[in-house]
Amino acid sequence: MSEMELRPGLADVPVAESAISFIDGKRARLEYRGIAAETLAKESSFEETTWLLLKGDLPTQKELAEFNHDLRSRRKLKYKLIDLIKSLPENGHPMDALQSSVSALGMFYPSRDVGNYANNWEATLRLTASLPTLVAAFSRIRNGDEAIEPREDLDHAANFYYMMFGKEPSAATRKVLDACLILHAEHNMNASTFTARVTGSTLANPYSVVSAAVGSLSGPLHGGANEEVLGMLDAIGTKANVQSWLENAIATKAKIMGFGHRVYKVKDPRATVLQELAENMFAETGRPAKYEVAIELERVANGLLGPKGIYPNVDFFSGVVYQSLGIPTDLFTPIFAVARVAGWLAHWLEQLKNNRIYRPEQVFVGKTNVDYIPLEKRP
Numbered sequence: 001m002s003e004m005e006l007r008p009g010l011a012d013v014p015v016a017e018s019a020i021s022f023i024d025g026k027r028a029r030l031e032y033r034g035i036a037a038e039t040l041a042k043e044s045s046f047e048e049t050t051w052l053l054l055k056g057d058l059p060t061q062k063e064l065a066e067f068n069h070d071l072r073s074r075r076k077l078k079y080k081l082i083d084l085i086k087s088l089p090e091n092g093h094p095m096d097a098l099q100s101s102v103s104a105l106g107m108f109y110p111s112r113d114v115g116n117y118a119n120n121w122e123a124t125l126r127l128t129a130s131l132p133t134l135v136a137a138f139s140r141i142r143n144g145d146e147a148i149e150p151r152e153d154l155d156h157a158a159n160f161y162y163m164m165f166g167k168e169p170s171a172a173t174r175k176v177l178d179a180c181l182i183l184h185a186e187h188n189m190n191a192s193t194f195t196a197r198v199t200g201s202t203l204a205n206p207y208s209v210v211s212a213a214v215g216s217l218s219g220p221l222h223g224g225a226n227e228e229v230l231g232m233l234d235a236i237g238t239k240a241n242v243q244s245w246l247e248n249a250i251a252t253k254a255k256i257m258g259f260g261h262r263v264y265k266v267k268d269p270r271a272t273v274l275q276e277l278a279e280n281m282f283a284e285t286g287r288p289a290k291y292e293v294a295i296e297l298e299r300v301a302n303g304l305l306g307p308k309g310i311y312p313n314v315d316f317f318s319g320v321v322y323q324s325l326g327i328p329t330d331l332f333t334p335i336f337a338v339a340r341v342a343g344w345l346a347h348w349l350e351q352l353k354n355n356r357i358y359r360p361e362q363v364f365v366g367k368t369n370v371d372y373i374p375l376e377k378r379p
């Protein structure tokens, strides 16, 4: 047996120095480059926040105008890529479609020389600009509709909505979607970002970095939880069922989706903002039954799981918000990816500045020095 100490899940093990985002998990504080994420969600735009994450400071007016132009002019997909998306099984999961199409995107824009910053910046623009188009294209094509071409006169959030639904969002809807993208853009060393850094550390091309990260985000313990939450709320059904449902879930050691976090031991600050967005949306329309179940679940869980430091995370309220915008459940995690690509790319660029390949150790628990028995001598 090895003497090395094993830290399952690398809990509390620092794996890189990073200046991109800061989390205080006891005080519900999340900052991107020093600015509170809640402030950015209210005051900024996804494009401005992406620049902040990638470059380190807020852009000047000229920088932002150029960045917007650079992103807008890279939204369109090659027709062969649309053909590839058409060839994917329409009942496949959109996260799998996204992972495949991001990987294929890299074949149209080869960028294997990751030692060149200009190439890397070009790939950063291409990936950030293209992810919404890839997600929207699959979501339409699987329903037998044509993909909608992106529009350069719309900002990132409005164009994404337009490509999904074929109509422009209202100003209020655009703002909600933009705020959701900002809130999901970055979260230091989470599993998908670590995946991006590990993949980047081999000097793999940026499209491989992002497609690896998409795969990691898709799991239900990470980004995929936002989709699971809606299924869970459906399974609970009514407010009256919440207490018994939760007691049974705890007794059977089931995971409550959208609850718990490696870093936050209080309510995730992003969940608080997402809940505010939901409340604002429901102020006029009235609260949907599913939202009533969600807030009852949070109330009951505060008593039963709160003492263990288990509170709602970012995935708990995002689905309720997206559903109110008319977004299908299986697009919740792809939308997360559309936002998180900003963080993945910021970490990839940061990793490359001071790269060393990730190659951790293991605690070996297998056999050694085993004799080979020829097949004819085995039973």
Ligand SMILES: CC(=O)SCCNC(=O)CCNC(=O)[C@H](O)C(C)(C)COP(=O)(O)OP(=O)(O)OC[C@H]1O[C@@H](n2cnc3c(N)ncnc32)[C@H](O)[C@@H]1OP(=O)(O)O
Binding pocket: 009, 190, 220, 221, 222, 223, 225, 254, 255, 256, 257, 258, 259, 260, 261, 262, 263, 308, 310, 313, 314, 315
């Ligand atoms: C964008 C994001 O990725 S946010 C996270 C999204 N994921 C989810 O919502 C899925 C549900 N949550 C979880 O599975 C976990 O809380 C994670 C994966 C987020 C964090 O996992 P870890 O930091 O490894 O926490 P871990 O699983 O060790 O939990 C510690 C204890 O709390 C319990 N616990 C943690 N989360 C939950 C939960 N959601 N429901 C019930 N119990 C929970 C564990 O069972 C464990 O209990 P034990 O000490 O009695 O064994």
Ligand SMILES: O=C([O-])CC(=O)C(=O)O
Binding pocket: 186, 187, 188, 189, 190, 191, 261, 262, 263, 313, 314
């Ligand atoms: O930080 C984590 O482990 C998961 C998370 O909340 C995120 O990626 O947004």
